[in-house]
Amino acid sequence: MPLGPSLLVSAMLFTIGVVGVLLRRNAIVIFMCVELMLNAVNLTFVALSQRLGLEGQVFVFFVMTVAAAEAAVGLAIIIALYRHRDTLNLDSINLLRG
Amino acid sequence: MRDIVYYAAAIMAIAAALLCITRKSPIASALWLVYVLFNLSVLYVLLDAHFLAAVQVLVYAGAIMVLFLFVIMLLNIGRLGVSDVKGAGGKVIALVAGLVLLGELAALGSIELPARMGQPEGAVARMVEQQGAIQALATPLFQQYLVPFELTSVMLLAAVVGAVVLAKRKL
Numbered sequence: 001m002p003l004g005p006s007l008l009v010s011a012m013l014f015t016i017g018v019v020g021v022l023l024r025r026n027a028i029v030i031f032m033c034v035e036l037m038l039n040a041v042n043l044t045f046v047a048l049s050q051r052l053g054l055e056g057q058v059f060v061f062f063v064m065t066v067a068a069a070e071a072a073v074g075l076a077i078i079i080a081l082y083r084h085r086d087t088l089n090l091d092s093i094n095l096l097r098g
Numbered sequence: 099m100r101d102i103v104y105y106a107a108a109i110m111a112i113a114a115a116l117l118c119i120t121r122k123s124p125i126a127s128a129l130w131l132v133y134v135l136f137n138l139s140v141l142y143v144l145l146d147a148h149f150l151a152a153v154q155v156l157v158y159a160g161a162i163m164v165l166f167l168f169v170i171m172l173l174n175i176g177r178l179g180v181s182d183v184k185g186a187g188g189k190v191i192a193l194v195a196g197l198v199l200l201g202e203l204a205a206l207g208s209i210e211l212p213a214r215m216g217q218p219e220g221a222v223a224r225m226v227e228q229q230g231a232i233q234a235l236a237t238p239l240f241q242q243y244l245v246p247f248e249l250t251s252v253m254l255l256a257a258v259v260g261a262v263v264l265a266k267r268k269l
Contacts, residue, residue, distance in 0.1 A: 001104060001144050004207070009108045009141070011203035013115050013134070015196050020119030022192035025182040028124050028170060032131050035162065036115055039138055042154075046147045050222050057147050058239050064157050065250050069257035071162045075169045076264035082173050083267070089182065 006047035013040035027078050027088040031071075038067050104144050111137035120183070125176045128166050135159045146223045148231035 013036060020033030042060045049056025078088065085093055111134050118130035135158045142151035170176055184192070225234050239247060 001100070005104070005108065006141065006145065007207060009112065011200065011207070012112050015200045015203070016112070016115040016119060018199055019192045019196035022195055023119060023183055023188065025184060026124060026175075028166065028175070029119075029127050029182065032124075032127055032166060033119060035158075036118065036131065036134065039135065039158070043138060043141060046142055046145050046150060049147070050145060051217055051219070053217050054222060054225065054234055054238055055242075057150055057235050058243050060147070060150055061153070061235070061239065062243075062246060062250060064153060065254065068157060068162055069254055071165055072257050072261040073264065075165055076261040079169060079173065079265045088173070088175060 001047075001050070003047055003051065007044060010040045010043040010047065013037075013043065025089050025091055027081065027090055027093075028075075030090065031074055031078070035067065035071070038063060100144060104141065107137045107140040107144075111141070122181045122183070123176060124170045125167065128163060128170065131166075132159050132163050135163070146226050148226070149235050 017033045017037035017040060020036065021030050024030055024033070042063055045056040045060045045063070049060075081093065082088055087093070114130045114133040114137065118127050118134060121127045121130060135154060139151040139154040139159070142148075142154060183189070222234075228234075229237070
């Protein structure tokens with residue numbers, strides 16, 4: 001398969017993920033947009049691994065493991081946050097903003 | 099035929115990603131994200147990464163997204179009354195930032211790739227054909243990248259302990 005279209009799809013998915021993070025207020029939806037960005041980068045790795053060797057696919061393997069760990073810890077944080085604040089709206093979770 | 103499947107999966111992935119970030123209900127967003135992940139695994143198959151396509155469905159569409167849906171249903175936020183999408187100002191900022199980012203990535207695309215890449219065209223496909231999809235990936239993973247692989251297991255243990263500590267009401 002050609003390299004160009006894969007990189008284009010990956011760039012578009014990454015951009016959609018960024019727009020989603022900027023557009024939404026719900027913590028869980030923002031978290032899902034971050035997963036979308038991770039997947040876009042994975043697609044870049046797989047596409048480039050066709051020309052640069054299989055190491056790219058090994059990196060995708062590691063990214064998936066890190067994403068799984070990140071999802072587990074992140075969702076635990078969201079549960080703890082919801083228990084304390086009774087909301088997932090990031091506009092009202094502004095303790096560090098002062 | 100390959101091209102048709104490839105472009106169909108690519109277009110559906112982008113359309114589903116757009117739906118994912120615009121749906122009001124978090125459940126609908128999560129299910130559209132599952133659809134994106136399935137389409138990406140189709141792209142992985144066409145890009146000669148068969149094992150990663152299987153792992154994508156198992157780990158991402160299976161485990162991670164089930165965890166998301168589980169938390170959404172546990173917190174009972176599946177049906178939000180008001181939309182959490184930001185107002186007009188936020189939409190304009192998000193759109194402008196997205197277009198700028200897409201422009202920057204497109205500018206990156208005009209860079210000439212080095213003429214001599216690591217592998218000739220079709221080399222990975224041939225390697226997968228000779229060694230099998232799993233062995234071709236396992237050889238560098240367990241030889242060259244053995245130490246990172248072992249470190250990953252430590253990270254997973256830390257994540258398990260961290261998740262339990264954070265989510266538990268009282269230790």
